[in-house]
Amino acid sequence: MFNFAVSRESLLSGFQWFFFIFCNTVVVPPTLLSAFQLPQSSLLTLTQYAFLATALACFAQAFCGHRRAIMEGPGGLWWGTILTITLGEASRGTPINDIATSLAVGIALSGVLTMLIGFSGLGHRLARLFTPSVMVLFMLMLGAQLTTIFFKGMLGLPFGIADPNFKIQLPPFALSVAVMCLVLGMIIFLPQRFARYGLLVGTITGWLLWYFCFPSSHSLSGELHWQWFPLGSG
The missing domain is CATH 4.10.860 (DNA Excision Repair, Uvrb; Chain A)
Incomplete structure (x- = not known):
């Protein structure tokens, strides 16, 4: 049913792709832990959820999907959106629990809306709005946002409310x-x-x-x- 050509190059490329997906998945829970000021015990739960969801997505994509080189795992769009909203609302004094609950409800509603668009066949009509210029601008803004997050992590800067005692x-x-x-x-x-x-x-x-x-x-x-x-x- 499946015709997989295994060679040294494919094994090394697959191993590298595994590391790429692994790094993209494992870095998200600690970032959310810092942004939401969660206890260290929550890191285990978030990491387990991230790996299980990524594994299921990889299996579904490999055996039932398009089998293209599209990375499975936490999306950079969601990651950047969650951190941006969290930092913005936290600076305004919104409680962390309220921010987390609002994000959970918003993500659930987004999933329902995405399924409705897929089942109704409106996807190809909405795709006309995303012209190449729009996608270039979107990817530029997303890259700038993620680059800021990466550099803050590399420098050891806090993602939440800044601690006056932190050191670079x-x-x-x-x-x-x-x-x-x-x-x-x-x-x-x-x-x-x-x-x-x-x-x-x-x-x-x-x-x-x-x-x-x-x-x-x-x-x-x-x-x-x-x-x-x-x-x-x-």
């Missing part, structure tokens, strides 16, 4: 910039057969350097509690 973490930032330059250098200067694995090399190198340069004795432990709305339910 220059050593981790320098390591992040070094890994980024390594990946860009591989993509720009190396042949295509090596440049295609720049993300994989950068991920493994960055993790190893972080492990040896910034060892940590802290470990996250706790009991996993399944919740329908881990970001807020009331």
Whole structure:
């Protein structure tokens, strides 16, 4: 039924794609944890949900979907929207629980609306509104928003209400910039057969350097509690 051609290049590319999806998934829960000022025990629940949902989406896409190189996992659009709304409302004094509940309801309504558009066949009509110029502007704004989030994380800046006692973490930032330059250098200067694995090399190198340069004795432990709305339910 399925005809998969397995080769060394496909195995390495698949392994790199796995790392790409893994990194995109694992970085979201800690960011939301910081933005919503949640307890450390909630990180387990959010991470479990993120990995399970991503795994189901990957299986559905591989066996029943288009099988194209489209990354499954938490969407950058939702991620940027949630963080932007959270930071904006928190600066206005809105309670975190109210923000989380509103976001949960809004995401649920968006899912229902998306299904209605798909079932009614209105998708191709709405697609006419998204011209190339609109999509270019959207991707530019999304990239700028996500770049800001990444740099704040690299510098150790808080995502929520700023703590007057926080300090900019220059050593981790320098390591992040070094890994980024390594990946860009591989993509720009190396042949295509090596440049295609720049993300994989950068991920493994960055993790190893972080492990040896910034060892940590802290470990996250706790009991996993399944919740329908881990970001807020009331």
